[in-house]
Amino acid sequence: MTETAQTVQRAGTEDFRAAMARFASGVVVVTTRDADGEPRGFTASSFCSVSLRPQLVLVCLANSADSYAAFASCGPFAVSVLGSEHDALATRFATRGANKFASGGLSLTPGGLPAVAGALAELDCEVHARHQAGDHMILVGRVSGARLGLDTAAPMVHYERSFRSLA
Incomplete structure (x- = not known):
């Protein structure tokens, strides 16, 4: 067997981060409302489908995130799949301490949650399970609704x- 990559017995934090940075993933904005009805949200690249029956998705959120408390206790949440034109919005929702809902680019789902206007897809979810995993919470949502945006946009x-964006 020929080795073409460096072998690391135990990855340090920076080695692990660098390795994971080489895994391309889609980008979503996840939103909910806290106990006082205030909108909360974050940008995530750790999102995927889990099951078709029932329809489940998962997203991971850092325990240190501004919106952690809202997602640790919410019921419904929304997921907006971003297109390449949403760069500024993705950055805004990824910035700690930013007023994420102050500027435009948002709309409301049929259930009244904020979502990204013009998203490639929107999913309405109800919390199915929460799991602690290291310094993150895995939020599993049961999909109750889906809306598709224009299929001409680049993810x-x-x-x-x-x-x-993909070329």
Whole structure:
């Protein structure tokens, strides 16, 4: 067997982060309302489908995130799949301490949750399960509704620690 990559017995934190940065993933904005009805949200690249029956998705949120408390106790939440034109919005929702809902680019789902206007897709979810995993919470949602945006837009991806679009 020929080795073409460096072998690391135990990855340090920076080695692990660098390795994971080489995995391209889609980008979503996840939103809910807290106990006082205030909107909360974050940008995530750790999102995927889990099951078709029942229809489940998962997203991961850092325990240190501004919106952690809202998602640790919410019922419904929405997921907006971002297109390449949503770069500024993705950055805004990824910035700690930013007033994420002050500027435009948002609309409301039929259930009244904020969502990204013009998203490639929107999912309405109800919390199915929460799991603690290291320094993150895995939020599993049961999908109750889906709306598709225009299929002519390019998806946004996260690769090497930056937002990009597919050519």
